[in-house]
Amino acid sequence: xxxxxxxxxxxxxxxxxxxxxxxxxxxxxxxxxxxxxxxxxxxxxxxxxxxxxxxxxxxxxxxxxxxxxxxxxxxxxxxxxxxxxxxxxxxxxxxxxxxxxxxxxxxxxxxxxxxxxxxxxxxxxxxxxxxxxxxxxxxxxxxxxxxxxxxxxxxxxxxxxxxxxxxxxxxxxxxxxxxxxxxxxxxxxxxxxxxxxxxxxxxxxxxxxxxxxxxxxxxxxxxxxxxxxxxxxxxxxxxxxxxxxxxxxxxxxxxxxxxxxxxxxx
Amino acid sequence: xxxxxxxxxxxxxxxxxxxxxxxxxxxxxxxxxxxxxxxxxxxxxxxxxxxxxxxxxxxxxxxxxxxxxxxxxxxxxxxxxxxxxxxxxxxxxxxxxxxxxxxxxxxxxxxxxxxxxxxxxxxxxxxxxxxxxxxxxxxxxxxxxxxxxxxxxxxxxxxxxxxxxxxxxxxxxxxxxxxxxxxxxxxxxxxxxxxxxxxxxxxxxxxxxx
Numbered sequence: 001x002x003x004x005x006x007x008x009x010x011x012x013x014x015x016x017x018x019x020x021x022x023x024x025x026x027x028x029x030x031x032x033x034x035x036x037x038x039x040x041x042x043x044x045x046x047x048x049x050x051x052x053x054x055x056x057x058x059x060x061x062x063x064x065x066x067x068x069x070x071x072x073x074x075x076x077x078x079x080x081x082x083x084x085x086x087x088x089x090x091x092x093x094x095x096x097x098x099x100x101x102x103x104x105x106x107x108x109x110x111x112x113x114x115x116x117x118x119x120x121x122x123x124x125x126x127x128x129x130x131x132x133x134x135x136x137x138x139x140x141x142x143x144x145x146x147x148x149x150x151x152x153x154x155x156x157x158x159x160x161x162x163x164x165x166x167x168x169x170x171x172x173x174x175x176x177x178x179x180x181x182x183x184x185x186x187x188x189x190x191x192x193x194x195x196x197x198x199x200x201x202x203x204x205x206x207x208x209x210x211x212x213x214x215x216x217x218x219x220x221x222x223x224x225x226x227x228x229x230x231x232x233x234x235x236x237x238x239x240x241x242x243x244x245x246x247x248x249x250x251x252x253x254x255x256x257x258x259x260x261x262x263x264x265x266x
Numbered sequence: 267x268x269x270x271x272x273x274x275x276x277x278x279x280x281x282x283x284x285x286x287x288x289x290x291x292x293x294x295x296x297x298x299x300x301x302x303x304x305x306x307x308x309x310x311x312x313x314x315x316x317x318x319x320x321x322x323x324x325x326x327x328x329x330x331x332x333x334x335x336x337x338x339x340x341x342x343x344x345x346x347x348x349x350x351x352x353x354x355x356x357x358x359x360x361x362x363x364x365x366x367x368x369x370x371x372x373x374x375x376x377x378x379x380x381x382x383x384x385x386x387x388x389x390x391x392x393x394x395x396x397x398x399x400x401x402x403x404x405x406x407x408x409x410x411x412x413x414x415x416x417x418x419x420x421x422x423x424x425x426x427x428x429x430x431x432x433x434x435x436x437x438x439x440x441x442x443x444x445x446x447x448x449x450x451x452x453x454x455x456x457x458x459x460x461x462x463x464x465x466x467x468x469x470x471x472x473x474x475x476x
Contacts, residue, residue, distance in 0.1 A: 061385075064385055066381065066384060066385055087387050087389055088387070089387075090384070090385060090386060090387030091386070091387030092387075094386075095382065095385035095386055097378060097381070097382055097385075101376075101378040101379050101381060101382025101383070101385075102379075102382075103379060103382075103383070103396075103397060103401075104376075104379070104401065105400050105401055114383075114386060114388075115386050115387060118387070118388060118389075118392055163386075164386075173385075
């Protein structure tokens with residue numbers, strides 16, 4: 001009965017695509033996350049904002065089960081992700097991290113083609129997909145045969161995004177993907193991210209500690225502090241919020257945030 | 267250059283003994299790699315096994331080689347042929363550097379790379395064979411290289427139990443108090459060690475992640 005009900009929840013329908021229900025995560029005596037309840041809607045970019053140690057990266061890793069909750073459950077497409085086959089689950093979710101995690105011994109082409117290859121796609125199909133993705137993230141074809149150490153930081157990050165998109169997942173998890181870039185490149189990549197998101201309409205969970213980035217990219221911003229979810233607000237609400245933590249953030253980042261928030265929403 | 271003339275005069279025997287030496291070293295290193303690399307992989311994933319495995323390999327390393335050859339002599343099937351016995355002993359000695367370097371190499375792979383692979387849905391097997399082992403290969407090879415160089419030296423002692431190899435010249439020279447005979451064994455052995463070191467070093471460099 002329950003299974004039948006769950007199967008009627010299709011992506012694109014009304015239900016949340018990712019849902020945290022009373023999730024807690026503890027390592028030994030250290031409480032990393034407490035009582036997390038959060039829903040991510042189809043097609044939105046939910047930004048997890050918080051400082052180091054606030055639990056935002058852990059929250060992200062709970063989705064693709066790199067971390068398993070010590071209490072509560074995480075549902076992906078309406079199904080608790082502990083019930084799904086973990087390998088299938090992860091292949092259906094794109095994953096981008098700050099250090100990029102590109103395989104240093106693989107060329108750009110092989111890096112982008114990792115998931116298609118382990119999924120057993122034919123070589124020509126992989127190659128065509130890689131070329132398509134390079135174009136999508138604004139990279140030249142010539143770059144295909146290069147190794148990660150021969151790329152600039154911005155190029156590596158683009159390859160990381162292309163790799164996450166390779167098997168056309170519905171969802172992307174991005175852990176401070178632009179954190180290590182210089183301000184100009186970061187700005188460029190943020191613009192490209194917005195443009196890309198308009199075309200692809202993926203569900204994105206995006207971790208950052210940069211309020212500007214959060215306001216610009218997020219459709220909603222979930223603010224975390226010391227393992228608790230403080231509040232979830234739209235960028236416009238966030239800059240006007242009287243919440244203690246939210247206003248502390250806004251003060252710390254200073255002037256001009258209103259315009260950033262409004263640009264992100266446009 | 268008495269020893270040089272001696273080598274030339276006895277070149278057939280030198281070649282034969284060098285061949286035996288290579289057989290002892292090559293077979294034992296291969297065996298040690300076949301046993302040691304999987305053990306190194308195992309302890310990189312099961313930290314509990316770490317101490318007993320590395321500890322045993324360490325203890326083996328502390329047994330004086332002549333004593334180990336002696337201990338193994340009465341073992342039934344092994345003792346029947348001296349080269350079997352020598353190969354087993356040399357394998358045991360070669361284990362430590364190979365296990366340790368496999369372990370270090372795999373643990374040394376960038377955690378972000380491994381986590382990215384896992385997060386993208388690679389199975390543990392795919393991670394091991396496509397990511398961890400290739401990235402650890404140059405470290406593993408440098409362990410093999412150390413093992414080979416140690417083995418070339420140790421294998422000379424195998425002549426004491428009649429396993430052949432270049433040690434025969436060395437022991438004969440010692441008994442005869444004749445430097446040129448000792449050198450006829452020692453110099454080819456040194457060349458073997460240097461040659462193996464150089465070629466494995468080259469392989470290691472060419473395999474290092476670009």
